[in-house]
Amino acid sequence: MKKEIRLYSTLFILAISALMLSGCGAEKNLKKGEKYLAVGEYYDAATQFKRAYQRTAPKEREQRGKIALKVAYCNERINSTQKAIAAYSNAIRYNQASTQDRLNYARLLLKNGAYKQAETEFRAVLDSMPDNVLAKNGLASAENAPQWKKEGSRYQVKRMDVFNSRRADYSPVLGGDQYDYLYFTSTRNDATGNELSGITGAKAADIFVSQKDEKGKWQKPEPVNGGLNTEYDEGACALSPDGKTMYVTQCQTDPSYPRYAQIVTSQRADAAWGKPEEFKVTNDTLSSYAHPAVSPDGEWLYFVSDMPGGLGGLDIWRARITSLGLVGVENLGAPINTPGNEMFPTFRANGDLYFSSDGHVGMGGLDIYIASPNKNGGYTIEHPGYPLNSQGDDFGMTFEGVHNRGYFSSNRNDGRGWDKIYSFENPEIVQNVKGWVYEQDGYELPEALVYIVGSDGTNKKVSVKGDGSFDYVIDPNVDYIFLATCKGFLNHKEELRVKPAEESEEYVMQFPLASITAPVLIDNIFYDFDKATLRPESTAALDELVKLLNENPNVTIELSSHCDYKGSAVYNKGLSQRRAESVVAYLTEKGISRDRLSPVGYGKEKPKTIRKKLTEKYPWLKEGDVLSEEFILTLDKDKQEICNQLNRRTEFIVLRTTYGMFDKDGKLKEDALQKQPSEKKKEDKKEDFDFFIE
Template sequence: MKKILWTGAVALLLITSGCGADKFVKKGDQHLAIGEYFEAAAQYRKAYMHTPIKERDKRGERAFKAAECYRKINYTARAIGSYMNAVRYHYPDSTTYLYLAQMQQKNGDYKKATENYKLYLEKDPDNVLARNGLEGCVMAPRWKEIPTDYSVKKEPVLNGRRTDYSPVLYGDEWDQLYITTTRPQTKGDELSGITGIKNSDLFLAEKDEKGKWLQPKEFESEVNSNYDEGACCFSPDGKTMYFTRCTSDPEYPRYAQIFTASRSDATWSSPQPLEITKDTLSSYAHPAVSPDGNWLYFVSDMPGGLGGLDLWRIRITSDGLGGAENLGEPINSPGDEMFPTFRPNGELYFSSNGHPGMGGLDLFCAKQDSTGKWNVENLKYPMNSAGDDFGMTFEGLHNRGFFSTNRNDARGWDHIMSFEKPDVILSVKGWVYEKDGYELPDGIVYMVGNDGTNLKLSVRSDGSFVQEIKPHVKYIFLGTCNGFLNHKEELQVDTSRVSKEYVLQFALASITAPVLVENVFYEFDKADLTPESTESLDRLVKLLEENPNVTIELSSHCDYRGNDQYNMGLSQRRAESVVNYLIAHGIAKDRLSPVGYGESKPKVIKKKLTEKYPFLHENDTLTESFILKLPEDQQEICNALNRRTEFKVLRTTYGLFDEMGNLLKEALTGKETENQPTEE
């Protein structure tokens, strides 16, 4: 009787266990259908534990499903255990060996990974992922024995107690760092069904007055929400942010989407979705803008790729986005290519688990040759590890910055590390600003070199730009801004053993306001120019040569002392002296109009001048009555400011039309007027 009762109890237990297991599988399938891998893995694990050992097929299938979910959320150790259970119960899908090998490789167990790659290749000998994985297992130990020149370092101040990844340097001095984080301070209270931790937000770290990084914090913006945000980038001018957002829906899969936000003062505007294609069943993530601002690179699983996630790009135009194009081989592979980013020199960096590597996502550098073909290189150790390495950001032109990795983290959580590689960099830093005024953030600098270089450089908010240059190349830089005359600079440098930065100044003359010609001196009470005036007048000659379609009025002014009629005559003769100098140095006479104003047009103070003379205020007019109210030493300063030589632009169409008003052939071909400002 006891034996009968015991047998019945065991049978009942097996029946109820089997029913419970099926219930867990059903729940797991529901979570998996909407991409909630963490929740799905928990249900499949329960199903596996409640499945009787005799039901070997079901245990194998449920172990495999759990393993797949663990693999997708970087629970590497659990994925390995579940795949091994699937193998133990002879799960028939041969990809079990491929994925098991990948996880073992990601765990740094290259010997076991090699065995399982070989087992899989017996069934599918032409599989690219398996072949590349096997090659990586062979190369990784060698790379560790002979590390590259990169140095990497943990950055505790930038990391929290959860996952932190995809750092992006920002700001004119690269003193701001945006990171993606899941630390407890992020918005929302719910845990993600995908990862089991909170949804990610963008946080901002800044440097203190000593140049040390402070801990990342939330920043004032509508960019962050209760959804997942992260993996951001910025346009070259810093005015537009692109970032990834993953919304959630309890009934449908989540598709990542790229959003944009615009910089307004010190905050970012309300984000707007960016429609890359009409396809609403594909993901679009990890944006990166090319250094010239003409292309948006991104990651997608949309049709037309080579497998998994691929790198794509789409042209950015003034009329919107163009058509998306796949980067193809050799960048994309049958695996996943993700997290693209650029160095200013045009090198494309990305991460891949499809090319031969050390395990997980490896960092790669892609360079284009003269024919436009991409050449791809693994960054090797120590930039890469057995874990996931991805999300690089560079400090300007330098080969240093930050990246993210989950190496040595048993939970698979990502953390920020810094990197640096010794590099000799020759660069030019230019400043575009108004003569007698401030920076011109809307300025454009055209850079042309005799090696074929032809770039259009936008300046930053402080009017500056930084660009790498090559030795022994002759460069011409043309500084332009709407409403201002052009200014040209030339530069050619030799080879250097150390990094060096050359500085160029682009002081642009206004088309709409009088421009002071500094350091023009005359003999006392005469119109004769002194030798000290030569340098300044030669710069004016150069300016007129660079802007051949401009005519100017050249004016001379006196202070209030002396007879009005005498001052008028003296100033006229002085203006004529300057014009005669310009004519003698090759400037056409009909481009120049000398005018003497005497004391009739006292100087109006611009804001910039108040920095040098604090007793003056913007828009003060230095009339006789104004000056006489000042102390004697300040009176002399104001009188000196009134004694000046200026020019103002009269026309910007000189030489463009014939006597009948027809546009000349030279103007049509652009030979004389390329990059010249048009008449306002």
């Protein structure tokens, strides 16, 4: 009997000791969890809070419920939706969930596709918070999402496993002149560093890139070359229109201070991206700045922030990009922003803004929305439906030029919440202009700008890409004027009338710009043999010159004719002078003022100097070669004849760019001031541009 009493006493003491040790362990885990939570390390905090929950006795209902809320909050932040739902359910069971907690729970049920259960929870929340926008939109989402999924849409979606890993892969961005590079963010094992992030439980994110091979097949992604990737998190990125600057979301590590996302920039040098440099958005150092996007005209930076002045949660803001930095920061406001989170802005080439939100009526989690500018100066919001959107998070779109196809990211159908990259396409009729701006008789001009004015009120400025090209979506039944400009070159204008089309159609336009500083060849000028008479087939080239001079009314030129070395110098000089005068006579007949034209015949005095572009056609010539008689006679007969043909040419060179701008007293005329396209009268969209040469 005494032995049994001693045994029971021993067991009782051990049980009490275990409870005491368990309680001490719970407190220790709680303290660690709060420490991690204070600096935003949600994964580590969730782990500690879970252990504290497990070490808290079930009979301590209030404490267990409070800890469950902490577990739910942390798992919600790291997209562990099912774990967060289970934790909220425990908090509700222990009567520790507030109405706001019930709202968070309902929103997670929506994200998990439990629409009926979410509907019940939203109704319960609205009983206590009848005016809550997120609860109202959540209820509408739960009611509508099943039908949207049933109806579907024209979007075709496919998971792209060539880009994906076992971890998170998200926010794709197409780059390259032919959209043959795909940049994206990944926490895969190949990312920089060896430590796991206390925020996500994975490695710190880096920017990776995949490139298409010669057959158009995407290759295995690799970390971006250069110093862009660091030991910190490099997240959602965006490219400037010219592809030379990358804007990147970066989260630096500080073990004793909360994490605030910031935007940094990296400059491209050849195929490598340089070390990131801080890009200051505002002087507010206690707010986050993330998810950069550049408007198609390159003039605005759109970004996401929680800074004061928003509508709640994360909002989309924008600021104008200048040489001195960002100016005029402004919130996009309603109807884009809501009390929820608006994130991941991006643009389609037609100017539509795409973004993701969990505050609008949707299918759950982050849904993708389209904000189209309307006539009132605001935006019309459209939900593109299923399968582009799902019950999970759908975000981070990128488009292949003007077409409604490209890539985006989603964590749909992933129980652990990892984001993956998907392709999308929406077959639709797209009419667009594909244009190239290049130096006449030379290479592309990546610094060029194209001004676009349409009879529907369109007034745009477009930067060209690295290959001098640009894409622009056009509308039927609109008259357009395209004016290409570049510093050091004359302007070139093209006009286009767009007719309705029953299938996608691309108009190809060329914008050869004549140099102000170098001689410009007038190709395809033909004369009768040994005479100065222009042949009929010359008129096409000369009419283009008339058009060029009309587009650049402040320019005067020297019109020169050249011969080869054959024949006497006196005869050749006289013949070339008469030929130059024949060209001038043709131009004046077409309305060009005679005092803008200076005909000069050089004979064989100025043999042609070879420019780089010509060496591609004639590899045996080098840039800088002068086709003098001495040089030509060193070549074989066939090459001699080619050089003689190159020497027999008609050219022009710009003499002045201020013709007609000053009065007789030498004062600048009022109507000679440069007019920007945005300042032009809208009464007549087809009136000529009146620009100075840059």
